[in-house]
Amino acid sequence: MKANPKQWARLVGGLLLLVGIVLVGVRLYKVWWQPSHYSQLKPLLAPYPKKQGAIVLTLDDGYVRNWFDNRNWLDSLGLKTTIYLTEADPLSITDWQLVDSLRAAGVEIEAHGARHLNAPEYLEDHDTTTWRAQELDPHLSSLASHGIKPLSFAWPYGAEAPELIRMLGRHFGLIRGCCHPKRVKAGRFEDALYQYDGARSVNALCLDNDLFDSSRVKQALAQAAVEQSAVVLYGHELVNDGQVRTKTNKATLACLARWQRYYALQSLQIRDLVDDTKMP
Numbered sequence: 001m002k003a004n005p006k007q008w009a010r011l012v013g014g015l016l017l018l019v020g021i022v023l024v025g026v027r028l029y030k031v032w033w034q035p036s037h038y039s040q041l042k043p044l045l046a047p048y049p050k051k052q053g054a055i056v057l058t059l060d061d062g063y064v065r066n067w068f069d070n071r072n073w074l075d076s077l078g079l080k081t082t083i084y085l086t087e088a089d090p091l092s093i094t095d096w097q098l099v100d101s102l103r104a105a106g107v108e109i110e111a112h113g114a115r116h117l118n119a120p121e122y123l124e125d126h127d128t129t130t131w132r133a134q135e136l137d138p139h140l141s142s143l144a145s146h147g148i149k150p151l152s153f154a155w156p157y158g159a160e161a162p163e164l165i166r167m168l169g170r171h172f173g174l175i176r177g178c179c180h181p182k183r184v185k186a187g188r189f190e191d192a193l194y195q196y197d198g199a200r201s202v203n204a205l206c207l208d209n210d211l212f213d214s215s216r217v218k219q220a221l222a223q224a225a226v227e228q229s230a231v232v233l234y235g236h237e238l239v240n241d242g243q244v245r246t247k248t249n250k251a252t253l254a255c256l257a258r259w260q261r262y263y264a265l266q267s268l269q270i271r272d273l274v275d276d277t278k279m280p
């Protein structure tokens with residue numbers, strides 16, 4: 001039996017209504033849905049799709065004078081560096097000039113927060129909008145005024161807040177957490193190895209005197225060489241002393257450079273792991 005024009009009109013109208021309902025549903029889902037883990041963010045393809053064993057040395061906070069003074073020494077070790085900069089202790093004009101010089105010399109600058117807030121603690125008494133106004137927006141403006149558009153954010157204190165993941169996912173290609181070798185449970189250790197799969201997070205191993213675990217780090221480097229993944233490591237101010245807490249002994253970095261050569265690992269930067277042109 002053939003449908004008459006009225007029935008056709010009703011059918012088309014019904015289909016359009018259905019499509020409309022689906023579109024509105026998808027839109028509402030996108031607005032209200034909150035990811036609880038980075039794995040729920042859309043993966044980004046890395047600009048280095050070819051997997052390779054590598055280390056990524058990152059240095060955190062605002063020790064720009066210290067890093068500037070050590071730049072030639074780091075170069076002599078063959079280690080590229082990424083700095084996760086915070087402005088918790090305001091940076092002077094001179095500090096910013098040093099940041100510019102480091103950038104000109106190939107050091108990468110990434111975001112570590114305007115105030116270096118412990119996000120989960122801060123969110124106990126504040127909402128995410130306030131966190132953004134205090135920690136993120138002024139930091140992005142300040143970096144932008146120096147021509148820096150960060151690709152990545154490192155949680156201050158390594159303290160992750162799931163409520164912020166969606167917001168951070170809109171601004172950054174990669175979020176760096178921490179993997180404390182002496183506290184990590186078995187299994188979490190694998191999270192320190194980046195697989196070049198566009199994943200939006202990576203856990204870094206600590207190089208500071210109080211948390212550096214040489215056997216764990218060496219094991220990670222050996223594993224990276226075999227499976228061609230990247231190990232991200234983080235330190236802070238560089239010192240010639242193996243005893244001071246939360247500082248990184250230069251001897252540790254010299255040791256890292258030896259292991260890097262031994263395992264034939266590349267020295268990469270965070271920008272080699274993420275391609276923010278693929279951002280949603």
Ligand SMILES: [Zn+2]
Pocket residue numbers: 060061086112116155156157
């Ligand atoms: Zn920090």
